[in-house]
Every structure is written in C-alpha cells, then in structure tokens.
Amino acid sequence: MKKIIKITLVSFSLIVLIIAVLIFRPVPIVTEKNTISESGIVKEIYANKGNDIIFILENVQRRFYINRGLEMGLELTDLKKRLIGNLIVVKYPKYWTPLDWNDKIKHISKVEFNHEILFNELKESSDH
Numbered sequence: 001m002k003k004i005i006k007i008t009l010v011s012f013s014l015i016v017l018i019i020a021v022l023i024f025r026p027v028p029i030v031t032e033k034n035t036i037s038e039s040g041i042v043k044e045i046y047a048n049k050g051n052d053i054i055f056i057l058e059n060v061q062r063r064f065y066i067n068r069g070l071e072m073g074l075e076l077t078d079l080k081k082r083l084i085g086n087l088i089v090v091k092y093p094k095y096w097t098p099l100d101w102n103d104k105i106k107h108i109s110k111v112e113f114n115h116e117i118l119f120n121e122l123k124e125s126s127d128h
Contacts, residue, residue, distance in 0.1 A: 027067070027093060027095055027107040028093050028095060029093075029109070029121060029122070029123050030093045030109065030122065030123060031122060031123050031124070031125040032091065032110070032122050032125060033125060034093065034094070035091040035092060035093055035094075035109055035110065035122070036091065036092055036093075036094055037089060037090070037091050038057075038060065038064075038089070038090055038091075038092075039057075039087060039088065039089045039090070040057030040058055040059065040060045040087065040088070041057060041058040041059075041085065041086065041087055042055060042056075042057060042058075042083040042084050042085065042086055042087075042088055043056045043057060043058045043084070044056040044084070045076065045079050045080050045083060045084060046076075047069070047070055047076050048065075050068065051068045051069065051070040051071050052065045052066060052067055052068060052069060052070075053065060053066045053069035053070060053074055053076060053079065055083075055088070055090065055108070055111075057088075057090075061104065062103065062104045062105060062106055063104065063105045063106070064090045064092065064105070064106050064107075064108045065105060065106070065107060065108060066108045066111070066119055067107060069119070072119075074118075074119065079118075082113065083113060086113065086114075087113075088111060088112065088113045088118075089110075089111070089112040089113075090106075090108050090110070090111055090112075091108070091109050091110040091111075091112075091122070092106040092107055092108055092109050093107070093109055095107065109121050109122050110122055
C-alpha cells in the first residue's frame with residue numbers, strides 16, 4: 001500500500017512539474033518565415049493590468065496581444081486613433097500553452113499597417 005501511494009505521489013509531482021514547465025516557458029522569438037500571418041479590420045484595442053495591448057479584429061474569433069506593449073513605449077491612444085476601423089496584419093509564432101488550450105489568444109511578434117511596421121520583435125533571418 002505504501003509503495004502505491006509513493007508511486008502515485010511521484011507520478012502526480014511529475015505531472016505538475018510538466019504542466020508548470022509548459023505554462024511558464026517563454027513565447028519563442030522566431031524569424032518571420034516561422035510565423036503565422038493573419039489580417040483583419042481592427043474592432044477594438046485596449047490594455048490590461050499587465051500593460052499588454054490587446055487587439056480584437058472583426059470576424060476573427062481569437063484575440064492578439066503585444067506582451068507589455070505599454071512598457072515598450074507603444075501609445076494606446078495613438079494606436080486606437082490610427083488603427084480602429086483599418087486593416088492590419090499580425091504575425092505570431094506557432095505556440096501552444098495550457099493557459100490558451102483553446103487557441104483563442106495569440107502573442108503578437110509583428111504588427112503591420114499600411115506597409116508600415118508598428119511593432120516587431122522577430123529575429124533577423126540568417127538567410128540572405
């Protein structure tokens with residue numbers, strides 16, 4: 001009986017550790033060729049308590065966010081004025097986390113508007 005309890009506790013601890021690693025691993029910084037691109041008309045832009053900037057696009061089921069975008073100097077008022085009602089392109093890495101198990105919120109690596117790059121954290125490609 002003690003052996004079964006010990007095996008169960010070790011197994012449970014291992015599962016908790018694996019889940020913690022999956023949750024707390026950082027979003028990868030990738031090259032542009034390793035991103036997924038999605039475009040849409042900006043419906044809403046807002047910030048959360050973590051200083052992330054969240055974008056909601058018309059007719060798109062997921063939300064997109066720039067992690068700590070306000071801390072990087074992006075201006076929420078300016079983004080709203082320029083982007084709401086306009087078409088943008090967001091690029092993000094293929095990445096899964098248990099915190100987003102249903103694929104509804106994506107970390108933005110790049111934002112483009114009207115052939116202008118508004119935000120970019122992509123790695124430079126070594127392919128020239």
